[in-house]
Amino acid sequence: MSTTVTLSHEGQPLRSVSSLHGPRPWPLVGNLLQVRALSVHRDIERLCQRYGTFFPLYFGRTEVLVVADHEAVAAILRERPDGFRRPSVTANVSEEMGGLPGLFMAEGSEWRNQRRMVMQGFAPHAIKAYFPSLAKVALRLRKRWDGAAQAGRDIDLAADLKRYTVDIIAGLAFGTDVNTIDGGEDTIQRHLDDILPAIARRSMALWPYWRYFKLPQDRRLERSVAALASAVDVLVAQARARLAADPSRAARPANLLEAMIAAADQPDSGVDDRAVAGNVSTMLLAGEDTTANTIAWLLYLLQRHPQAMEKARAEVLLHAPDASSFSIVQMDALDYLDACIQEAMRLKPVAPFLPVEALRDTAVAGIEVKAGALVWCVLRHHTVEDSHFPRAAEFDPQRWLPDAGGAIAADKKVGAPFGSGPRTCPGRYLALLEIKIAMAMILARYDVLAVDTAGGGEAGEVMGFVMSPESLTLRLKFRS
Numbered sequence: 001m002s003t004t005v006t007l008s009h010e011g012q013p014l015r016s017v018s019s020l021h022g023p024r025p026w027p028l029v030g031n032l033l034q035v036r037a038l039s040v041h042r043d044i045e046r047l048c049q050r051y052g053t054f055f056p057l058y059f060g061r062t063e064v065l066v067v068a069d070h071e072a073v074a075a076i077l078r079e080r081p082d083g084f085r086r087p088s089v090t091a092n093v094s095e096e097m098g099g100l101p102g103l104f105m106a107e108g109s110e111w112r113n114q115r116r117m118v119m120q121g122f123a124p125h126a127i128k129a130y131f132p133s134l135a136k137v138a139l140r141l142r143k144r145w146d147g148a149a150q151a152g153r154d155i156d157l158a159a160d161l162k163r164y165t166v167d168i169i170a171g172l173a174f175g176t177d178v179n180t181i182d183g184g185e186d187t188i189q190r191h192l193d194d195i196l197p198a199i200a201r202r203s204m205a206l207w208p209y210w211r212y213f214k215l216p217q218d219r220r221l222e223r224s225v226a227a228l229a230s231a232v233d234v235l236v237a238q239a240r241a242r243l244a245a246d247p248s249r250a251a252r253p254a255n256l257l258e259a260m261i262a263a264a265d266q267p268d269s270g271v272d273d274r275a276v277a278g279n280v281s282t283m284l285l286a287g288e289d290t291t292a293n294t295i296a297w298l299l300y301l302l303q304r305h306p307q308a309m310e311k312a313r314a315e316v317l318l319h320a321p322d323a324s325s326f327s328i329v330q331m332d333a334l335d336y337l338d339a340c341i342q343e344a345m346r347l348k349p350v351a352p353f354l355p356v357e358a359l360r361d362t363a364v365a366g367i368e369v370k371a372g373a374l375v376w377c378v379l380r381h382h383t384v385e386d387s388h389f390p391r392a393a394e395f396d397p398q399r400w401l402p403d404a405g406g407a408i409a410a411d412k413k414v415g416a417p418f419g420s421g422p423r424t425c426p427g428r429y430l431a432l433l434e435i436k437i438a439m440a441m442i443l444a445r446y447d448v449l450a451v452d453t454a455g456g457g458e459a460g461e462v463m464g465f466v467m468s469p470e471s472l473t474l475r476l477k478f479r480s
Contacts, residue, residue, distance in 0.1 A: 014368040017065045022055035023047060030058025032206055041352040041463050048381050054367060060206050064374045065367060068381035070414045072365045076377060084356040087374055093202040097225050122426045127433060128328050130172050135326045137167045138441045140181040142323055145476060149446060154473040161292035168434055173283050174235045175255035191224035196289060196465035232280045290350045291431045293468040295438050297348035298341060300459055300469060303451040305395050312337050313443040323441040331436045339400035341435055345417035347395060350466040352380040383415045446476040
């Protein structure tokens with residue numbers, strides 16, 4: 001049941017979204033000509049500089065409230081999943097594509113049931129138990145990059161980092177050693193590269209043409225969705241066969257997929273095999289690009305800040321000099337490297353915005369938001385403002401470390417690289433560990449000669465499902 005809010009906290013009448021000052025919409029298309037799909041995050045951030053932290057946009061005839069104030073964004077995210085949800089248009093697009101159910105798309109009680117199931121597998125103790133396998137994947141990547149360093153060959157950074165993250169997710173989540181790093185079948189990765197951008201592209205489309213006719217990219221997408229679903233069904237069937245052959249595994253699951261199936265089989269779990277399969281897809285979708293792109297951005301920024309690079313390297317050589325003997329204790333000791341990660345996520349967040357849909361009539365900072373209305377939460381605004389981070393444009397990892405008095409200059413409440421509120425990313429601990437392991441391996445073994453774009457200039461930001469750097473190449477040499 002919706003609750004109509006008529007007054008703001010100050011007792012003043014609520015403002016309507018349309019009464020706010022914003023860019024002028026065009027007939028029929030609204031402001032869609034002012035934002036481009038591949039740079040929508042930057043285009044809206046530039047509008048924030050002109051119109052402030054609250055203003056309206058129109059996607060066609062759909063009114064959208066843009067919110068760039070970090071406190072208002074945090075309040076919105078705290079109201080999920082009961083007050084706000086992911087836009088229904090995104091859920092509909094996903095369902096049209098054959099359905100990608102799972103924690104990412106689930107809402108309400110369905111989300112709560114699945115959240116409990118998934119959190120069991122992503123708990124720190126579960127990740128720590130899997131740590132030797134994470135380190136094993138890093139050693140594979142090191143072997144691959146040894147060949148490139150020896151030959152003086154450029155490395156396709158995005159492709160290799162995606163192999164690294166897919167191999168980790170496949171091992172942790174499914175107990176499957178796909179080994180795409182050493183040339184194993186990269187079917188999953190190739191299909192994800194088609195599916196992720198399509199979800200974002202279709203969610204913002206002015207007209208759903210694909211319901212009436214198919215372009216070549218739409219037919220390719222259908223093949224990718226079907227192939228991914230088939231691969232996931234095989235993984236679930238294999239896990240069920242293992243559990244049936246050895247029922248004791250249900251009490252001590254060997255991987256996240258077995259843990260999810262065991263949880264789903266509990267009485268009144270509210271979870272079925274479709275939800276299990278959906279969460280397998282979700283882990284692949286969410287775990288591949290986000291972590292790989294964060295590592296790429298971090299390498300790009302460190303290569304342009306050699307003092308920070310050398311300080312991070314000195315810490316790694318002190319605490320974790322050899323990837324063949326990495327341990328959780330060593331990773332936990334890498335405080336400066338962790339600060340570098342936090343700073344990279346501040347400047348180059350892979351999720352720079354989050355659109356949500358109101359589930360009931362409410363108010364945001366004295367602005368009336370009707371049930372069903374869209375709110376565009378800008379996550380990179382105050383994080384790059386001098387008023388919240390001194391010298392905000394600079395890459396300065398030191399701001400995340402305590403000073404002599406124990407104070408930390410960075411305000412951790414301003415940024416939300418893993419989301420905020422009840423729906424904070426459950427895989428954040430795994431993601432940070434993946435990044436640390438990869439970076440410690442690189443810094444201990446190689447000098448980074450270059451992290452370059454094809455044209456040699458600054459790396460542009462490309463928005464697909466997440467924000468990635470334009471194609472980067474990495475060139476390494478062995479440390480003397």
